[in-house]
Amino acid sequence: MRHFTADYVERATLRDGTPVVLRLVCPEDKPILAAGFARLSPQARYARFLAPKSELKAEELAYLTEVDQEHHFALGAVREDGDGKGNPIGLGIARFIRLPGEHATAEAAVAIADEAQGKGLGKLMFLRLCAAAAERGIERFRCEVLGSNTSMATLIQKLSPERSVHVGGGVMSIEMPLPNVTPTRPHEEPAPEDGGMYALFRAAAENLVEWTHAVTRFWGRHEDSVDDDA
Ligand SMILES: CC(C)(COP(=O)(O)OP(=O)(O)OC[C@H]1O[C@@H](n2cnc3c(N)ncnc32)[C@H](O)[C@@H]1OP(=O)(O)O)[C@@H](O)C(=O)NCCC(=O)NCCS
Numbered sequence: 001m002r003h004f005t006a007d008y009v010e011r012a013t014l015r016d017g018t019p020v021v022l023r024l025v026c027p028e029d030k031p032i033l034a035a036g037f038a039r040l041s042p043q044a045r046y047a048r049f050l051a052p053k054s055e056l057k058a059e060e061l062a063y064l065t066e067v068d069q070e071h072h073f074a075l076g077a078v079r080e081d082g083d084g085k086g087n088p089i090g091l092g093i094a095r096f097i098r099l100p101g102e103h104a105t106a107e108a109a110v111a112i113a114d115e116a117q118g119k120g121l122g123k124l125m126f127l128r129l130c131a132a133a134a135e136r137g138i139e140r141f142r143c144e145v146l147g148s149n150t151s152m153a154t155l156i157q158k159l160s161p162e163r164s165v166h167v168g169g170g171v172m173s174i175e176m177p178l179p180n181v182t183p184t185r186p187h188e189e190p191a192p193e194d195g196g197m198y199a200l201f202r203a204a205a206e207n208l209v210e211w212t213h214a215v216t217r218f219w220g221r222h223e224d225s226v227d228d229d230a
Pocket residue numbers: 043044045047048108109110111112113116117118119120121122123124143144145149150151152154155158
């Protein structure tokens with residue numbers, strides 16, 4: 001049973017209180033996508049498309065909205081209350097496209113409207129994208145990320161610390177194993193009983209380990225596990 005089907009609808013509230021609705025993109029979304037792209041800053045467009053881009057042509061709008069939701073999957077987020085006059089306002093879009101000849105790998109990208117950035121939407125959409133991809137047999141995402149794009153690189157690094165990064169021409173090509181996320185979990189933090197810090201607190205509380213020794217061990221292990229080849 002899949003979670004991300006045509007009738008999937010999810011409501012969420014961003015950190016500033018903005019109510020959003022997530023759902024799959026459909027061909028009728030072309031005007032929302034075009035308007036969202038027009039509002040996007042040149043910097044955000046460049047970060048998403050890795051090139052200056054002033055408009056989305058009709059064939060590009062068709063490509064981005066007429067998707068099979070299997071090999072090319074697209075998730076959209078709109079303001080739940082629209083523009084106050086009944087018109088929808090697109091706030092974000094996340095998609096993956098399965099790479100030809102690589103059944104288990106897909107290229108993934110996210111774009112969040114400038115006014116909605118930094119409020120948790122990109123992370124939520126990327127988590128949902130991961131869960132939808134896993135449902136479709138994808139095991140890895142490849143993301144082409146501008147070298148200066150700290151927020152996207154950090155988001156990926158936090159979700160999938162085992163990711164590998166190759167840098168060339170100012171662009172990071174990041175390949176990440178999909179994190180083990182459920183379709184409904186609000187965020188990716190490990191469940192308390194899985195977390196190293198939780199285990200440390202529990203062990204200390206139970207007097208199973210000496211506290212300072214445990215702290216040293218925790219941070220030592222943590223540092224060892226960080227892949228810093230970015
Ligand atoms: C990159 C982008 C998708 C992030 O989405 P967002 O909604 O702004 O990010 P969120 O608020 O969900 O933050 C997600 C994570 O990014 C990281 N992050 C966000 N802003 C950051 C910043 N200024 N510096 C470092 N890390 C940052 C954090 O890890 C954060 O997780 P946390 O809140 O748990 O700490 C969004 O800024 C965007 O669309 N940018 C333009 C297009 C683009 O760059 N697309 C990516 C190409 S694949």
